Amino acid sequence: MTALRDxxxxxTAAELELVARYAMLPEDARRERAFTAFAETGLPHRRxxxxxxxxxxxxxxxxxxxxxxxxxxPLVDGADLVFRFTxxxxxxxxxLPDGLRMLAKPDAEAFxxxxxxxxxxxxxxxxxxxxxxxxxxxxxxDSVAERLHFVFDGAGExxxxxxxxxxxxxxxxxLSESYLGGAGLTSSLFEFDLKxxxxxxxxxxxxxxxxxxxxxxxxxxLDKEAEFTQTTLAFGAKVSRLETRVTHRAxxxxxxxxxxxxxxxxxxxxxxxxxRHGAPRCxxxxxxxxxxxxxxxxxxxxxxxxxxxxxxxxxADMQHHALLLEEGAEVFAKPELEIYADDVECAHGNTCGALxxxxxxxxxxxxxxxxxxxxxxxxxxxxEAFAETDDLESVLREEAAKWLGV
Amino acid sequence: MPIMLKIxxxxxxxxxxxxxxxxxxxxxxxxxxxxxHAIMGPNGAGKSTLSYVLTGRPxxxxxxxxxxxxxxxxxxxxxxxxxxxxxxxxxxxxxEIPGVPVMTFVRTAMNAQRKLRGExxxxxxxxxxxxxxVAKKLDLSPDMLKRPVNVxxxxxxxxxxxxxxxxxxxxxxxxxxxxxxxxxxxxLRVVAEGVNTMRSPERGMLVITHYQRLLDYIKPDxxxxxxxxxxxxxGGPELAHRLEEEGYDGVMAEAI
Numbered sequence: 227m228t229a230l231r232d233x234x235x236x237x238t239a240a241e242l243e244l245v246a247r248y249a250m251l252p253e254d255a256r257r258e259r260a261f262t263a264f265a266e267t268g269l270p271h272r273r274x275x276x277x278x279x280x281x282x283x284x285x286x287x288x289x290x291x292x293x294x295x296x297x298x299x300p301l302v303d304g305a306d307l308v309f310r311f312t313x314x315x316x317x318x319x320x321x322l323p324d325g326l327r328m329l330a331k332p333d334a335e336a337f338x339x340x341x342x343x344x345x346x347x348x349x350x351x352x353x354x355x356x357x358x359x360x361x362x363x364x365x366x367x368d369s370v371a372e373r374l375h376f377v378f379d380g381a382g383e384x385x386x387x388x389x390x391x392x393x394x395x396x397x398x399x400x401l402s403e404s405y406l407g408g409a410g411l412t413s414s415l416f417e418f419d420l421k422x423x424x425x426x427x428x429x430x431x432x433x434x435x436x437x438x439x440x441x442x443x444x445x446x447x448l449d450k451e452a453e454f455t456q457t458t459l460a461f462g463a464k465v466s467r468l469e470t471r472v473t474h475r476a477x478x479x480x481x482x483x484x485x486x487x488x489x490x491x492x493x494x495x496x497x498x499x500x501x502r503h504g505a506p507r508c509x510x511x512x513x514x515x516x517x518x519x520x521x522x523x524x525x526x527x528x529x530x531x532x533x534x535x536x537x538x539x540x541x542a543d544m545q546h547h548a549l550l551l552e553e554g555a556e557v558f559a560k561p562e563l564e565i566y567a568d569d570v571e572c573a574h575g576n577t578c579g580a581l582x583x584x585x586x587x588x589x590x591x592x593x594x595x596x597x598x599x600x601x602x603x604x605x606x607x608x609x610e611a612f613a614e615t616d617d618l619e620s621v622l623r624e625e626a627a628k629w630l631g632v
Numbered sequence: 633m634p635i636m637l638k639i640x641x642x643x644x645x646x647x648x649x650x651x652x653x654x655x656x657x658x659x660x661x662x663x664x665x666x667x668x669h670a671i672m673g674p675n676g677a678g679k680s681t682l683s684y685v686l687t688g689r690p691x692x693x694x695x696x697x698x699x700x701x702x703x704x705x706x707x708x709x710x711x712x713x714x715x716x717x718x719x720x721x722x723x724x725x726x727x728e729i730p731g732v733p734v735m736t737f738v739r740t741a742m743n744a745q746r747k748l749r750g751e752x753x754x755x756x757x758x759x760x761x762x763x764x765x766v767a768k769k770l771d772l773s774p775d776m777l778k779r780p781v782n783v784x785x786x787x788x789x790x791x792x793x794x795x796x797x798x799x800x801x802x803x804x805x806x807x808x809x810x811x812x813x814x815x816x817x818x819x820l821r822v823v824a825e826g827v828n829t830m831r832s833p834e835r836g837m838l839v840i841t842h843y844q845r846l847l848d849y850i851k852p853d854x855x856x857x858x859x860x861x862x863x864x865x866x867g868g869p870e871l872a873h874r875l876e877e878e879g880y881d882g883v884m885a886e887a888i
Contacts, residue, residue, distance in 0.1 A: 587689050588727040590711035591720075592737070592797060593745035602740065606731025606780075 233265035240411075241268050243289040247352055247384070257360070261351035263341040270344045279525045279558045280496040282345070285465035286439045289383050289411050294435035296379035296408035300621050301431050305375030305402065309389075313382020313409050315358045325368025325397065330359035339445045339471055340415055346443040346469075349415035353386035360386075366393040366424070373616070374399065378414060379406035388415040393424035393452075400427040400616045405442060407434040407463065413441040420452035422476070427455045427616045431625070434463025436492045442468045448479035448508075457615045458485035459622045461629065462495030462522070469498040474508035483512045486608040486622075488629050489522030489555075496525040503530065503537040503567075510541075515608040516548035517630075518555035524548055526559045534566035544574040549581060549604060601630040633664040634702075636836035637686075637805060642697035643861075644678075644685050655681045657861035658697065663805075666833040670847055671840045672872060673858035674880040679840045680724060682858070683809045687721045688714050701805060715741075716748035718804030722794040722811050729781035734793065735763065737781050738800050745801065766799045770826050787814030795826040806830065806837045812846035824849030844876040859884050 230249050234241050248261050267274065271283035302308065309318045322328055340346035354360020364374075378385055385408070393399055405412055412434070420426055434440045440463045446454050460468055472481045487495040501510045516524040526546045531537075548557040561576045581603050589599035605627045612619045644656040655678045663669045673679050685692050686699055688711035699707050706714050729737060743753045754762075767777060770792045782790050791811055798806060808827065812820055827850050831837070839850055847855075847869065855871040856863045857880070865871065865883060875883055 582727075583690070584727050585729055587711060588723065589729065589737075589741070591687050591689075591715055591723075592741035592801065593712050593715040593748070594741055595712050595744060595748075596710070598740070598744060602732055602737075603729070606729070609731055 233262070234268040237268065238283060239288050240283075240286045244348065244352065247289075250356070251352070251354065252356070257351050260341060260347045263347035264344055264351055267344045276498070276527070280465060280467050280494070282439065282441070282465055282467065285494070286411060291381060291383055292408070292410050292435045292437040294407060294437070295381065296406040297433040299377060299379070299404045299406055299431075300625050301402045301404050301429065301618065302375060302377065304373065306372035308375045308377060309362065310377045310379070311385055311387035311414070312380030313385045314380065315355055316387065318362065323370055323372050325366060325370045326399075327365045327367070329363040329365075331361045331363055339473070340417060340443070343443055343445075343469065343471070345413055345441040345467065346415050346445065349386050349388055349413045349441070349443060352384075352413075353388040353415070361388045361390060363390045364392070366391065366397045366399045369398045374401040376401065376403040377406065378404065378412050379408050381408045383409060384411040384413075385409035386413050390417045391419065391426070393418070393420045393426055395421045396423045397421075398425040402429040402618065403431070403442070405430070405432040405434065405440055407438050407440070409438065411439045414443065416442075416444040418444065418446040418454065420446070420448050420454060422450040423452065424449070425453040425455075427614075428457070429615050429618050429622075430456070430458040430460070430468065431622070432458070432460040432462075432466065432468065434461070434466055436464050438463045440466040444470045446470065446472045446481070447475050448472065448481065450476035451478040451480070453480045455482040455614050456484065457612055457618070457622070458497065459612070459625060460485065460487045460495045460497065462487065462489045462493035464492070465494050465496075467496040467498060470500070472499070472501045472510070474501070474503050474505050474510075476505045478507050479505065480509040481511070482614050483510065484514070484611040484614055486515045486611040486626065487517075487524050488608065488626060489516070489518045489524045490629075491519060491521035494523045494525075496527070498525070498527040500529045501531065501542070503532045503540040503542065505536055507539040508541075510543070512544045513611050514546040515611045516546070516557060517551055517604050517608055518548065518557055520552040520554035522555055524557045526557075526561070528560070529562040529564065530572060532563075532565040532567050532570055532572065537565070537567035538569050540567060540570040540572060542570070542572045546576045547607075548578045549607060550578065551581070551600070551604065597631065601627070604630050633666050633833070635662050636665040637661070637663040637699070637701055637838070638703075639699045640697050642685070642699055643695045644681060645693050645695055646681075646691060652693070654695070655861055656685070659858070659862050661856060661863055663836045663838060665836050667853040668831065668837040668839060668850060670852035670855045670872060671838060671858050672842070672844075672855060672875055675842070677858045678861045679858055680809055683721055683807045683838075683840055686807060687711055687719055712744065713748065715801075715803075716745040720798050720801060720803030720806050722791075722798060722806070722808045724810040724813060726782050726790040726794055728783045730783055731780055734777045734779065734781050738763070738797055741797075742801060762800065766796055769799075769829070770796050771822055772796055788816065788819035791815055791819065791823055792826070795823055799826060799830065804835055806835065808837070808839045810841060811839070812841055812843065820846070820849060844872045847872045857883055
C-alpha cells in the first residue's frame with residue numbers, strides 16, 4: 227500500500243495538510259476512492275485546461291484560519307429549515323416536513339461525475355468529522371413547500387460539506403445555500419438526482435475573504451422532463467470556483483443556469499458550467515452577468531455538449547455578458563458549444579465592455595450623480611440573472627446594490 | 633424680464649488633439665425668463681452640439697466664451713449639477729436604460745436633484761399622485777411607467793416620456809432637441825400641449841428644430857437661425873415661415 231503522504235506527487239504544504247486531514251478520518255472504502263481520485267491531480271492548477279484561469283494550487287498556500295469573519299447571511303430570513311456546516315461540525319433540524327427524508331451518513335456513494343472533478347472528489351473524501359456525519363442524503367418524495375437553507379460559515383481552517391438529493395418522480399424542492407466565509411478553505415459538493423418530472427430550484431449566495439479559498443461543486447442529473455433551476459450571486463474570494471455539471475439524461479429535461487459575479491479589488495470569481503445534452507428535446511438556458519472593478523477578476527467557462535446520436539432537438543442558449551467597471555478589471559471567458567447533432571437550436575452571446583456612455587449622460591442629465599448612475603445601471607445589468615429565483619430576486623438585487631453602493 | 637440663459641461668444645470643438653474640428657464659432661444668444669426661443673438651422677449647423685454643451689455632455693471642448701444660467705456660469709458644472717439648477721434636455725434620441733423602471737428612475741432623479749439643492753425628498757404618495765396626474769395629461773398608461781426607461785417604446789412614446797420627465801422634474805430651463813422628429817400629428821399635438829402647459833414667467837425654453845411644423849404648436853417669441861456655428865439671424869415668429877418658404881440657403885445668403 228502506498229504511504230498516504232506519497233499519494234500526491236510533489237505535494238505542496240496545503241496538500242500535505244489535506245492528506246493529514248484525510249488520515250484523521252475513519253477508514254472507509256468510498257472515502258478512500260474519492261481521495262485517490264483527488265490525489266491523481268492534487269489541487270487543480272493552471273496547467274490543467276479547465277483550471278487555466280483559476281490556479282487553486284497556487285492560491286491555497288496553506289489550510290489555515292483567515293483573518294476575517296463570516297459575512298452576514300441575507301438568505302436566512304424566510305428559510306424554513308436551516309442546515310449549518312462549520313469547520314467544527316454541522317447542525318440540522320430534528321424535524322422535517324412531510325415528503326422529505328434525511329439520512330446522515332458517514333459517507334455516500336458519489337455519483338460518478340463528482341469524482342472526475344478534483345475538488346468534488348476532495349470534498350467527498352474530506353467532509354465529515356470524527357463525531358459528525360460527512361454527508362447528508364435527502365430523499366424528496368412530494369412537493370415540499372418549505373425552503374431548505376444550507377449555511378457554510380464559522381471560523382476555522384477548513385469547512386467541508388456534502389449533500390446528496392434524490393428527488394422522486396414529480397416531487398419538487400427549493401433550496402438555498404449561503405457561503406459566508408470564515409474558513410481558510412470552504413468546499414461543498416452537492417449532488418442532485420432528479421427523477422421524471424421532478425423539479426428543484428437552487429439559489430447560491432457566496433462571499434469570502436481575500437485570504438480564503440472557496441469551491442462550490444455541483445453535479446446534477448436530470449431524468450425525463452425534470453427541471454433544474456439555479457441562480458448564483460458570487461462575490462469571489464482570494465480564489466473561488468463555482469462549478470456546475472448538468473447531464474440531461476432523458477427526453478424533455480430542462481435546466482436554467484443563471485449567475486452574476488461581482489469582483490472587487492483582489493477578488494477572484496470563477497463560474498464554470500458544463501451541460502451535456504444526453505437526450506433529445508432537452509432545454510438549457512443560461513444567463514451569466516459579471517461586473518468587475520479595478521484589480522478584480524471574473525471568469526466564465528461554459529460548455530454545452532450535444533452528442534450526435536442523442537442530442538437531437540436540443541434547445542440551448544448561453545449568454546455571458548460582463549462589465550469592466552474600471553481600468554484594471556479583468557474578465558476571462560470561454561463559452562463553448564460542442565455540437566455534433568444536426569437538428570438543434572443553440573445560440574450564444576458573449577460580450578465584455580464598459581457601461582454605455584450615452585446612458586450614463588442621459589441619467590446624469592436627469593440629475594443622478596455619476597456614481598449613482600453607474601451603480602444603478604450596473605445593478606440593473608446584473609439583476610437580469612436573478613429573474614428565475616423562487617422569490618429571492620429582491621434579496622439578491624439588494625445585495626448587489628449594496629456592493630455597488632447604490 | 634431678467635435674462636435667464638446668456639451665451640456669449642461660445643466656441644466649441646470636438647475630437648482628439650490633432651483632429652479637432654470647431655463646431656460652434658463664437659455663438660451668442662440670450663433667452664429671458666418667460667420666453668420661448670426657437671433655434672432653426674440646416675443639418676450640421678451645430679444645433680445638437682449646442683444642446684449637449686449646455687447640458688454638459690462629455691466629449692466637447694469649450695475653447696472660448698461662456699454660458700450662464702441665472703448669471704451663473706454652467707460650463708464648469710457636472711451635468712447633474714446643471715440638472716439640479718433646472719436645466720433639462722429633451723433628447724432627440726432618448727436613450728434606453730435596460731432594467732430600470734421609469735418610476736424608479738424619475739423618483740431617483742428627482743430626489744437626487746432635491747438633495748443637491750438641499751431640499752427634502754418627495755414622499756412616495758406625493759410622487760405617485762404627481763406621476764398619475766402628469767401621465768394622464770400625456771396619455772401615458774400606468775403600465776408604461778413600470779417598464780424600463782425607453783426600452784421597447786415607440787418613437788412617439790419616447791418623446792412623450794421625455795415630456796413626462798420634464799414635467800415631473802419641474803425643470804426651469806428647457807431645451808427641446810428636435811422633439812418633433814419621429815412624431816405623427818396626433819403625438820405632436822400631445823407633446824406640444826404638454827410643453828405649452830410648462831410655459832410660465834419663471835421658465836425659459838429653447839426649442840431646437842429643423843422644420844417650422846413644431847412651431848405651429850409651440851409658438852416661439854423669437855426665432856434664431858444657427859448656421860456654420862453661429863447665430864446668423866434673429867427675428868420674430870415670421871422668420872420661421874420665411875425659412876420654410878425660402879429655405880436656409882436664401883436666408884443664409886442674405887445674412888452673410
